Amino acid sequence: MAARRHARLAGGQVLVVNMIPRSLSRETSQDSEPSIAVNPARPLEIVGTAFTGDPMGGPLAPIYLSSDGGNTWRLNSIVPSAAGSALGTGDISLAFGTTGNRLYGGILRDPTFNFETLRAPSAGGTAAMQTLGSRPDNDQPFTHAISKSGRDRVYVGNNDFQAGPRTATVDVSANGRVANPVFRSIRLEPRATAGQDGPQVRPVAHPDGTAYAVYYGWRAQSGSFPGNTLVVTTDVVVVRDDTGGIGANPFRNLVEPSDGLHGRLVARNVRIPFNRNGLPTTGQQRLGGTLSITADRRAGQSGTVYLAWADQTPGSVLTVHVRRSTDRGVTWSPADLLTARNATNAALAINNAGVVALLYQELTGVGANQRWVTHLRRSADGVNWDDLVLSTAPASVPAKTFDPYLGDYDHLVAVGSDFYGIFSANNTPDQANFPNGVVYQRNVDFATRRLLALDGTTSVAPSIDPFFFKVKG
């Protein structure tokens, strides 16, 4: 048995950790669609989430919790779920306030899939997170939080079908710390849609009070979702609020010159596939677009914003584009700063030195040689990008248990100078699959590239696991 228990940053720069604890060495679940939260007040405290049910089907779903900066992980079941749930929870993302240790979240709760906003006084407690609000007909809650003047502003992007046909929404609480926080559902979409907007609604806030969000404004569709041929024509829309989204007319500070409506159309009439199922040609991953936005959190830099979106271009299943605005979203770089073909799950972050990083997962090769390659690209100027390959593994192994195979998103955050991220990937313990090194907690034998059960000898089949990484800025 060769599981290495003591993690080190490879070359002082990169740490990659398989997050499944040793006590679950036999598990073979598809732990996809991960997200991460790092406590800025205590960066050694890190929380991960994925489609991971309570291994014993308890009434609470687990979070992955690290108290030592990501070196070791344990499962702590605190997310409201249902007794007997194997799923644990539907879509989930969590975020810490900048100060105060409070953990906030948005989930689609099993089994109703109601959208619920959550809060816990800390990540390490054993009590269930408090449900602050609940409503049906929603998708893909995505949480961001920031502390300002002793208050926690909490943003949960979501696709609210109750607001149809203009469904892009951000739920905002001006202060998540009070006993009964009120979330206001802010409708972002002022334009006609093709019945709805896309599920990805991503908010980000700056300490000076500026808040941005990006969404896909769906304009037309062709093909069939049941037939797995749906293609959506969409705008990529960025909105901004200069008072944190808590004023009278939130997220209306950025106006599109061509129609005078709020929401800058950074890309117009691009096409994205919106898959019902992943296919062998898409590396088993269902595709439906990807969005990420990040603002430079340094003082006086809230006008610098990076945006990543994806569309379908010839010869590529999905292409990720990165652009930048330095004037608060009014104008954008006319060409891509970075383009990644056959890629999805884009996630951006900027550290305290202004270095921007992009996490994404690229499908390479054809047929039996297809691989999912997870990259972290960094740039100090938005022009020159390095490329750290965190993982490269066959795209056909294991066979998917459900959709989404890797997840409809992964996640990247920056705290101080460091980047912290999470992605899901084939967990075969093959050093060649992790060019920048990897640490497993579960039992493995790198020499024979086998996962091992608790007894240290019985082989365990490969599956999709969440991987944490930390990259020094």
Add this chain to the structure above:
Amino acid sequence: MTPGSRSGSLIEQARFVFQGTVKKVKATTLKSVPASDRTIIVRVDRVIQSPEALSDYAGHDVTVQMAPGEKVRPGETLIFYTTGWIFGDSLAVQSVGHEEATAPRVAAMSAHPEDPVRTLHATAAMAQAARADLVVTGRVSSVRVPAGAKARAKALAGGTTTERISEHAPMWQEAVIDVDETHKGRERRRQVVVRFPSSTDVRWYRAPKFHAGQEGIFLLHKQQVPAAAAKTASLAGLKASEYTALDPEDFQPLEQLPQIRLAASASATRRRSARPARLASRTRPKARPSGKRGR
């Protein structure tokens, strides 16, 4: 194991059941779990019922947090009924109760003595049978798209409907079941239609996916889907009165019939005895509880 017994009650609450020997009290195997009056270290001697991921714990030490009032002594060998707590470098579980580990009791607990995972599935299947509104044996004669679904899908594609597109849509299908025998419930039809989600999305993948010719035991339920979810998350609306099968245990192979019958019969008896006498006398079905039907 007899439904309704103390063991039966405990096992309904517990997913991880094992025979273990108490090694140490006021101690734990995990740094993140502080020792207390309620934490003990137990050597797992034999796993009786378990999810797959924990099925190989025999021979390993685990931390057990006892329920309030539970007391044990070092050296005692007991059956522990537990739920999950902390999964780290080691395992910590929470006890919902324990019993003396007598040989007959251990044997009665183990539906599949050599396979604790199968035992867990058997327990889950019996619980699901107890919850089911209708339990039948039979064969799927056909699978079809519900009436109106095609038109709605077309309208969806054309943007002429307010119905939303979601990756979590169930994509309902209907399985027509030719019924051989009814084991629970008041339906006495030769055919029953059950709706099931054909979607492989994370929300629905565990539900049985029926196909023509499939033969076995069908555990069918009404009103499993909240009305709001049924309205918005589907391409064809689900009526509350329709039967669904959403749990992976809602389809069982015929070899499970003796256990399923037992659980179905016990739950039906409990339901009848729980009803007020006047109401029960007014609504008691005229047909026998188990009515054979020819095809």
